[in-house]
Amino acid sequence: MDLKEYVFLGKELKDTYVVDVHIHVGGSTRYQKPGNDADSVVYTMDRVGVDVVCASCSPGAYCDWKWGNEMCADAHEKYPDRIKAYAVVNPHYTFDLDAYFANSDRFLGLKVIPFVQGTLPIDCPGLQPYYEYADKYGLPVLFHAWMASEVKDATAVAKRYPNARFIFGHSGFTAFEESVAACKQCDNVLLDTTISDTYDGALERLVNAVGVDRVAFGTDLTAFECSHILGRILLSRLSDTDKEKILGLNAKQFLKL
Amino acid sequence: MLNFIDARCQLGRRGIVREGEPVTKSDILELMDRCSIEKAIAYHAMAKEGDMKAGNDLLLQETEGDERFIRQWCAMPSTFGEFMGAEELAEQMKKHHVSSIRLFPKTHGYSVKPYAMGKFMDVMAQCHVPVFLTYAECGSEDNLYSLLSSYPEVNFIISDASYRENRKLFPLMEQCKNLLLGTGNFVVHGGVKLICDYFGAERMIFDTGLPMGSATAAVALICYAEISEEEKQLIAHGNIERLLADVKL
Numbered sequence: 193m194d195l196k197e198y199v200f201l202g203k204e205l206k207d208t209y210v211v212d213v214h215i216h217v218g219g220s221t222r223y224q225k226p227g228n229d230a231d232s233v234v235y236t237m238d239r240v241g242v243d244v245v246c247a248s249c250s251p252g253a254y255c256d257w258k259w260g261n262e263m264c265a266d267a268h269e270k271y272p273d274r275i276k277a278y279a280v281v282n283p284h285y286t287f288d289l290d291a292y293f294a295n296s297d298r299f300l301g302l303k304v305i306p307f308v309q310g311t312l313p314i315d316c317p318g319l320q321p322y323y324e325y326a327d328k329y330g331l332p333v334l335f336h337a338w339m340a341s342e343v344k345d346a347t348a349v350a351k352r353y354p355n356a357r358f359i360f361g362h363s364g365f366t367a368f369e370e371s372v373a374a375c376k377q378c379d380n381v382l383l384d385t386t387i388s389d390t391y392d393g394a395l396e397r398l399v400n401a402v403g404v405d406r407v408a409f410g411t412d413l414t415a416f417e418c419s420h421i422l423g424r425i426l427l428s429r430l431s432d433t434d435k436e437k438i439l440g441l442n443a444k445q446f447l448k449l
Numbered sequence: 450m451l452n453f454i455d456a457r458c459q460l461g462r463r464g465i466v467r468e469g470e471p472v473t474k475s476d477i478l479e480l481m482d483r484c485s486i487e488k489a490i491a492y493h494a495m496a497k498e499g500d501m502k503a504g505n506d507l508l509l510q511e512t513e514g515d516e517r518f519i520r521q522w523c524a525m526p527s528t529f530g531e532f533m534g535a536e537e538l539a540e541q542m543k544k545h546h547v548s549s550i551r552l553f554p555k556t557h558g559y560s561v562k563p564y565a566m567g568k569f570m571d572v573m574a575q576c577h578v579p580v581f582l583t584y585a586e587c588g589s590e591d592n593l594y595s596l597l598s599s600y601p602e603v604n605f606i607i608s609d610a611s612y613r614e615n616r617k618l619f620p621l622m623e624q625c626k627n628l629l630l631g632t633g634n635f636v637v638h639g640g641v642k643l644i645c646d647y648f649g650a651e652r653m654i655f656d657t658g659l660p661m662g663s664a665t666a667a668v669a670l671i672c673y674a675e676i677s678e679e680e681k682q683l684i685a686h687g688n689i690e691r692l693l694a695d696v697k698l
């Protein structure tokens with residue numbers, strides 16, 4: 193069965209390995225975020241056929257990182273094969289990352305989103321120790337990379353820390369030129385497909401520009417749905433082989449899952 | 450397999466086109482075919498962005514003899530001779546097989562309060578003409594409430610509510626039974642099922658916003674919703690078919 197047929201049947205992707213590199217657990221005071229707990233996430237994963245998600249905690253990004261990171265690690269511990277956890281870091285605080293990563297697989301990598309922490313730049317001094325740590329241990333780092341300036345900063349970080357692996361969230365659709373430049377300059381960069389709203393043809397344009405190996409499925413679940421982004425991939429003009437790379441194979445390799 | 454009727458499609462040349470975006474009618478038809486969209490309710494870009502009368506005329510030309518598109522005109526409450534009056538509009542719509550109207554109050558610079566909409570809406574109500582507009586074009590939730598509650602007999606299809614609007618949208622849907630939600634960009638986690646559970650599948654109308662919006666995303670949102678086949682059929686085409694069958698021009 194063609195991958196696109198799954199959409200019309202509303203059928204979960206049973207025989208395709210699917211990894212969502214960018215989701216969120218936890219609520220929001222800013223807007224209603226239904227089904228943001230670990231059980232609801234796994235329920236949705238089963239509904240559409242996602243094997244693994246990589247999650248950070250939204251309230252942990254905005255304020256209490258300690259509470260948020262524990263919540264995220266708990267989600268991983270409840271569903272160790274389905275939910276992987278990013279630890280949110282915050283440039284206003286000092287983190288003992290050994291407490292998170294040494295001799296433990298509670299966390300997969302780091303989530304960096306200084307945009308909601310006083311709109312500090314991604315390349316700010318307060319974050320350098322965490323990039324150094326990621327570089328030393330080859331950890332993945334998920335950036336919130338929306339604006340062109342954020343993507344330029346993220347590119348500078350990716351160049352400086354070549355042993356760390358960086359996922360640029362959103363940027364392939366919001367800062368196209370800068371994202372293409374990042375992929376050309378840095379082998380350790382992957383772009384995700386996370387976007388609430390874009391046009392048909394945007395994904396094909398991105399894949400043509402950076403190559404299919406540099407794009408991975410990401411959705412922002414539970415900040416919003418995941419099925420519409422799945423639809424953009426499954427009903428795109430790409431081949432099923434390319435769709436499978438984006439849906440899971442690229443992330444599997446990049447994140448060493 | 451679900452067949453869709455898209456309740457929000459724009460034809461014609463627009464000012465801004467992003468690289469790789471559909472442009473021509475055949476680009477749009479290719480996407481409709483790919484996404485199992487049988488028909489689309491279409492207005493003309495010129496009627497939104499350039500000249501309303503010229504755009505509505507262009508729509509008639511572009512859709513002449515084409516059964517894939519259901520004609521929609523852009524309109525505004527006739528303000529001192531600028532646009533045809535409501536009765537003439539209804540006559541012209543009947544003559545040219547135009548079955549619904551789309552409003553752009555924000556873009557076109559007028560108020561949706563009853564003092565400005567007045568007789569125009571009364572005629573739309575008499576003729577059972579469905580009125581389409583986007584959430585953002587209303588300007589505010591209070592404007593939207595004023596419009597919807599002042600004309601309870603008119604069915605309003607409100608589209609492009611984002612995933613951040615539930616706290617404003619849900620009380621509106623509860624109070625105003627004439628608010629039907631366009632599903633295109635309503636990407637709340639489990640949102641389609643939420644609306645079905647709270648308000649019923651009768652309150653949603655499938656739309657895409659093509660060519661600027663995404664048909665592939667809009668279709669998947671309905672297909673993967675955790676609702677019954679009957680509910681999907683209503684959202685995909687049943688509800689809009691019912692509204693259009695009820696038009697009395």
Ligand SMILES: [Zn+2]
Pocket residue numbers: 214215216361412415
């Ligand atoms: Zn995110």
